[in-house]
Amino acid sequence: MDSAFLFAGVRLDRKKFASDFSRFQPKKEDDGAKGQEIASPAVVAQNNVESRSQTKKRKRLLKENETESSFNLFKRRKSETTEAPGVDVDDQEPEPVAMGSVPEAEVVGLSRKKYQIHVSGRDVPAPLVSFEQLRTQYRCRKYLMKNIREAGYTEPTPIQRQAITALLADRECFACAPTGSGKTLAFTLPILMRLRVPSKEGLRALVLCPTRELALQTTRELKKLIVSTKFRVRVMTKALASCNDFSKLPCDILVSTPLRLDALLKESKIDLSKVEFLVMDESDKLFEMGFVEQIDSVVAACTNPKIIRALFSATLPDTVEELARSIMHDAVRVTIGERNSAAQTVNQRLVFVGSEEGKILALRQIFSESLRPPVLIFVKSKERAAELHKQLAFDNLSIDSIHADRTQAQRDAAVEKFREGKTWVLIATDLMGRGMDFKGLNCVINYDFPPSISSYIHRVGRSGRAGRSGQAVTFYTEDDVPLLRSVAHVIFASGGDVPAWMLSLPKVHKHKFKPHTSDSNGVLPASEVSKQKQQSKSPQKSQSKISEGFKKTKQSTKPERGISKKNFKVSSKNQKTPLKKKSKRKE
Numbered sequence: 001m002d003s004a005f006l007f008a009g010v011r012l013d014r015k016k017f018a019s020d021f022s023r024f025q026p027k028k029e030d031d032g033a034k035g036q037e038i039a040s041p042a043v044v045a046q047n048n049v050e051s052r053s054q055t056k057k058r059k060r061l062l063k064e065n066e067t068e069s070s071f072n073l074f075k076r077r078k079s080e081t082t083e084a085p086g087v088d089v090d091d092q093e094p095e096p097v098a099m100g101s102v103p104e105a106e107v108v109g110l111s112r113k114k115y116q117i118h119v120s121g122r123d124v125p126a127p128l129v130s131f132e133q134l135r136t137q138y139r140c141r142k143y144l145m146k147n148i149r150e151a152g153y154t155e156p157t158p159i160q161r162q163a164i165t166a167l168l169a170d171r172e173c174f175a176c177a178p179t180g181s182g183k184t185l186a187f188t189l190p191i192l193m194r195l196r197v198p199s200k201e202g203l204r205a206l207v208l209c210p211t212r213e214l215a216l217q218t219t220r221e222l223k224k225l226i227v228s229t230k231f232r233v234r235v236m237t238k239a240l241a242s243c244n245d246f247s248k249l250p251c252d253i254l255v256s257t258p259l260r261l262d263a264l265l266k267e268s269k270i271d272l273s274k275v276e277f278l279v280m281d282e283s284d285k286l287f288e289m290g291f292v293e294q295i296d297s298v299v300a301a302c303t304n305p306k307i308i309r310a311l312f313s314a315t316l317p318d319t320v321e322e323l324a325r326s327i328m329h330d331a332v333r334v335t336i337g338e339r340n341s342a343a344q345t346v347n348q349r350l351v352f353v354g355s356e357e358g359k360i361l362a363l364r365q366i367f368s369e370s371l372r373p374p375v376l377i378f379v380k381s382k383e384r385a386a387e388l389h390k391q392l393a394f395d396n397l398s399i400d401s402i403h404a405d406r407t408q409a410q411r412d413a414a415v416e417k418f419r420e421g422k423t424w425v426l427i428a429t430d431l432m433g434r435g436m437d438f439k440g441l442n443c444v445i446n447y448d449f450p451p452s453i454s455s456y457i458h459r460v461g462r463s464g465r466a467g468r469s470g471q472a473v474t475f476y477t478e479d480d481v482p483l484l485r486s487v488a489h490v491i492f493a494s495g496g497d498v499p500a501w502m503l504s505l506p507k508v509h510k511h512k513f514k515p516h517t518s519d520s521n522g523v524l525p526a527s528e529v530s531k532q533k534q535q536s537k538s539p540q541k542s543q544s545k546i547s548e549g550f551k552k553t554k555q556s557t558k559p560e561r562g563i564s565k566k567n568f569k570v571s572s573k574n575q576k577t578p579l580k581k582k583s584k585r586k587e
């Protein structure tokens with residue numbers, strides 16, 4: 001293949017895409033306004049699920065529920081925190097409502113059905129009816145109600161409805177909900193409600209994220225919610241980590257990657273004994289090889305007996321849940337929709353590109369025919385990202401790349417410019433695959449085939465968020481055929497069209513679906529990886545059950561729980577006839 005031809009640039013038709021370009025004029029701070037534009041995912045879910053014949057009855061029952069004044073309330077513990085000076089003392093709170101009658105099981109059941117909420121565990125509290133209920137029945141403070149409104153959140157999403165009430169009832173929680181369905185607010189709200197007021201007593205809530213970028217984003221979301229309070233939310237950066245005595249730094253909520261925190265723990269620079277709330281976001285990633293020992297040491301350092309732990313992710317394999325159950329107490333499991341599935345708002349396509357060379361041609365064709373920025377392109381390694389960046393550098397595109405070999409400043413700038421719409425095309429490794437929320441991202445292109453089903457689900461989930469529609473195109477070559485079947489099933493299960501032959505491809509043998517390590521896809525810089533290797537050789541002070549369990553599970557690794565062949569009857573090309581599954585879940 002003539003490389004000059006391959007690297008020939010594409011010219012963008014600016015006239016044709018004028019409306020798209022105009023959307024990317026730099027704006028100042030528009031998060032709130034944008035939030036208001038978004039159709040609530042809850043509304044979307046409601047529209048999808050409601051069947052006509054049941055609508056009337058449900059509406060009547062739900063209305064009765066909404067006006068029900070004696071909701072089942074949990075008794076709050078008396079706050080042991082000290083009011084920091086300057087706290088909004090005029091924040092008049094409603095009197096706590098006495099324990100009332102439990103809403104009818106049927107009403108709760110209907111509400112769960114309506115929002116596709118599946119729960120398991122003992123006495124799971126009823127889902128939230130509205131954000132207003134947080135004020136009237138859960139004593140949510142005025143500032144928080146105001147900040148929820150100002151962020152543009154009018155109605156809770158399904159995961160927020162159920163995970164918030166579970167966490168507010170002091171229940172430990174596994175929460176699994178599709179990408180872009182508002183899981184961040186589902187844990188940040190209960191954190192702030194539980195902490196109630198800022199305190200000088202030290203770190204009380206900890207959020208662990210697999211990447212620094214996601215930690216920064218979560219911090220941003222938390223900061224939106226604490227406007228006009230004295231809460232201190234910090235993200236663990238390199239600069240912060242170099243602080244000699246963390247106890248002198250006032251901080252209520254810390255957001256961190258496990259690596260940095262573990263390093264501080266090893267040097268006894270940080271005290272986690274007051275932590276009341278530990279959230280592991282993208283928990284299945286955190287339970288992968290490379291992270292698990294750090295997670296162990298963080299979990300072991302959180303010694304507060306009152307601690308509530310919560311695991312959130314769009315993909316939660318059984319193996320992770322099994323491992324985590326060893327540290328959780330009486331946990332509730334909340335699942336929205338089909339477990340481990342791709343967001344239904346994403347229009348997914350598989351494109352055969354023949355060979356490696358075919359990829360760049362196919363990409364240029366997509367760009368010249370229908371480029372609708374912003375576009376996120378995933379590749380399998382940092383080397384591939386750098387290479388593709390070079391190849392596209394002369395294509396008259398506003399393009400950037402992000403991967404572990406770029407400096408932190410470069411990575412931050414790449415994310416910021418992409419958010420602002422200054423960069424139209426961002427090339428990324430799986431570093432960007434998890435949790436990143438780029439509002440209005442139109443299209444994800446899997447230039448290199450994803451290494452696992454969870455990677456596929458998270459990558460495509462960068463678009464089609466918060467009820468918006470999005471697109472995902474996945475290139476595949478002959479080499480990718482072994483993994484094609486699983487991806488095709490995921491697309492099919494989320495309502496996409498795939499040819500019948502793909503669905504009936506032979507199943508890949510378990511050992512080929514090894515869980516990939518965090519470093520294999522360029523998530524961690526080489527220096528961090530070697531540190532990890534050293535650490536894993538050195539004896540651990542306090543090995544908890546997780547890493548022990550992890551070692552056992554590794555010996556008998558189950559494949560990621562996906563959609564199994566037995567759930568589908570494939571009769572002819574493109575014909576979809578999903579069979580009914582027997583639900584084992586307890587409602």
Ligand SMILES: Nc1ncnc2c1ncn2[C@@H]1O[C@H](COP(=O)(O)OP(=O)(O)OP(=O)(O)O)[C@@H](O)[C@H]1O
Pocket residue numbers: 035038039040041152153154155156157160177178179180181182183184185313314434435436437439461462465466
């Ligand atoms: N109640 C709500 N109403 C409208 N928009 C919301 C609501 N809650 C969250 N959002 C918006 O939905 C988007 C996705 O939320 P978030 O990033 O928390 O998703 P997620 O479920 O954590 O996704 P992922 O699995 O990819 O991490 C964000 O832009 C957020 O502002």
